[in-house]
Amino acid sequence: MARLNVNPTRMVLTSLKKRLKVATRGHKLMKDKRDELMKQFLELARQNKALREEVEKLLNEVYGNFTIASAVMSSQMLEEALMYPKQGVAIEVGVKNVMSVNVPVFDFKTESSDTSNIYPYGFASTSGELDGAIARLSEVFPTMLKLAAMEKEASLLAEEIEKTRRRVNALEYVMIPQLEETIKYIKMKLDENERGNQTRLMKVKDMMLQQAIQEKIAVDEEQLREFKQKEAGANPKQK
Amino acid sequence: MYKIGVIGDRESVLGFKAVGLQVFPCLDSDEAVKTLHRIAKEDYAIIYITEGLCKDMGDSINEYKDMRIPAIIPIPGMDGSYGIGIANVKKSVERAVGADILFGND
Numbered sequence: 001m002a003r004l005n006v007n008p009t010r011m012v013l014t015s016l017k018k019r020l021k022v023a024t025r026g027h028k029l030m031k032d033k034r035d036e037l038m039k040q041f042l043e044l045a046r047q048n049k050a051l052r053e054e055v056e057k058l059l060n061e062v063y064g065n066f067t068i069a070s071a072v073m074s075s076q077m078l079e080e081a082l083m084y085p086k087q088g089v090a091i092e093v094g095v096k097n098v099m100s101v102n103v104p105v106f107d108f109k110t111e112s113s114d115t116s117n118i119y120p121y122g123f124a125s126t127s128g129e130l131d132g133a134i135a136r137l138s139e140v141f142p143t144m145l146k147l148a149a150m151e152k153e154a155s156l157l158a159e160e161i162e163k164t165r166r167r168v169n170a171l172e173y174v175m176i177p178q179l180e181e182t183i184k185y186i187k188m189k190l191d192e193n194e195r196g197n198q199t200r201l202m203k204v205k206d207m208m209l210q211q212a213i214q215e216k217i218a219v220d221e222e223q224l225r226e227f228k229q230k231e232a233g234a235n236p237k238q239k
Numbered sequence: 240m241y242k243i244g245v246i247g248d249r250e251s252v253l254g255f256k257a258v259g260l261q262v263f264p265c266l267d268s269d270e271a272v273k274t275l276h277r278i279a280k281e282d283y284a285i286i287y288i289t290e291g292l293c294k295d296m297g298d299s300i301n302e303y304k305d306m307r308i309p310a311i312i313p314i315p316g317m318d319g320s321y322g323i324g325i326a327n328v329k330k331s332v333e334r335a336v337g338a339d340i341l342f343g344n345d
């Protein structure tokens with residue numbers, strides 16, 4: 001693993017150590033977030049699948065009813081009957097926070113609350129099958145809304161999980177090893193410098209000692225010589 | 240207040256009009272893509288698209304995938320389900336987990 005391109009100084013070492021600490025902590029938090037998101041997501045995906053299957057089944061039924069209705073009535077009549085809708089639907093979008101992912105919550109409101117009065121046509125020219133089909137569809141509709149909210153939530157959660165997973169991996173396999181490697185490198189470099197310094201000092205001390213000894217010897221010899229000269233000068237008179 | 244849109248072929252979307260949704264009948268996927276982009280800018284929170292049209296407009300739908308609104312949901316049309324909806328669920332599982340671990344055996 002490549003190490004970072006930094007100067008091996010004590011200051012950089014301190015800041016790198018700090019960064020490593022932050023990275024490790026971030027990694028742990030991210031990992032926890034990923035695990036929790038995953039847990040919620042899998043549960044959601046399971047529900048989502050079941051709900052989708054249900055909606056598809058129900059819608060197929062509705063379409064079947066419509067097919068029958070259009071078989072009984074002429075298509076012009078059918079279209080005319082449904083041309084101007086009586087019922088209106090508006091939805092309110094709220095926000096739900098799932099592990100700091102904002103997911104929409106749909107809350108729908110129908111214009112007329114009376115479910116028996118949603119047919120936008122007079123009953124004279126239409127068939128009973130159409131009534132049935134529309135009634136069924138308006139029953140299915142809330143489930144479709146639920147499905148919409150759930151699918152959106154699932155896809156948003158999936159995106160967030162993907163992002164979080166990338167971050168976790170980047171921290172785990174790139175950032176943290178790189179920081180550790182660099183810290184190790186700086187430590188080794190500093191230790192090496194320290195050792196170099198130590199030997200140099202020892203060497204200097206040796207040299208200084210040597211010099212001091214030499215000087216001492218020189219002084220001693222000088223004194224000895226002076227002493228001998230003095231002795232030689234004094235003795236002949238005594239003899 | 241947001242609205243709900245339905246894009247699909249004429250026969251499939253007819254019924255949704257009766258229950259109060261805004262319907263946009265489209266003949267082919269090109270028209271559907273144009274309609275989708277147009278109404279996505281307006282205040283539609285949910286846009287249902289029939290799978291018959293959906294199958295050829297993957298890219299345009301993916302554009303809105305990571306936005307909170309609108310939610311674009313494929314629904315089966317008059318001509319039955321193409322399995323796109325379930326495939327989308329699968330895809331998001333794959334995206335999150337890295338492998339399909341939920342529906343792998345069917």
